Amino acid sequence: MRISVWVPYDERRLRRTLQFILRPQMKRIRIMGGVLIVLGLGVLALDPSTAVAYGIVVLGLLFVFAIGPITVARSVRMQSNVIRDGFHMTLDDEWATMSYPLAESRFRWAGLDRIIETPEVWYAMFGKMQALTIPKDPMTDEQRAEFAAFVDGLRPAWK
Incomplete structure (x- = not known):
């Protein structure tokens, strides 16, 4: 063979590759985020005036929805200009x-x-x-x- x-350089293909490589780590982070959301909501159910519980829920939401896209975007920016x-x-x-x-x-x-x-x-x-x-x-x-x-x-x- x-x-x-x-x-040719294709940033979308690079992003998909990075998402593919990071998928196992992002899955764990999303699970941790889900646990934090449930924990925060549980604390809020017991005492809605607890400010820490709101912080735990927000942190969980960040873990579930924001960490993956932020990590991929940073990884794309960190690539050498040689590949472009x-x-x-x-x-x-x-x-x-x-x-x-x-x-x-x-x-x-x-x-x-x-x-x-x-x-x-x-x-x-x-x-x-x-x-x-x-x-x-x-x-x-x-x-x-x-x-x-x-x-x-x-x-x-x-x-």
């Missing part, structure tokens, strides 16, 4: 290579933990927090089929 495509020019992606039987105008990243398939497919991309997971996004849009139908067959061949190695 040898697939080579140009991938797009990159050339080369996928072969041994490596996944992303070549930016000022930097290059290479990942050996042997280090792959798993690949998760969505309608828009494949997420090649190298550990729990390292995801390589392989977008489907820049690929031709033949390239997508070739990569999907390659992924199917990798599955026994990382299951």
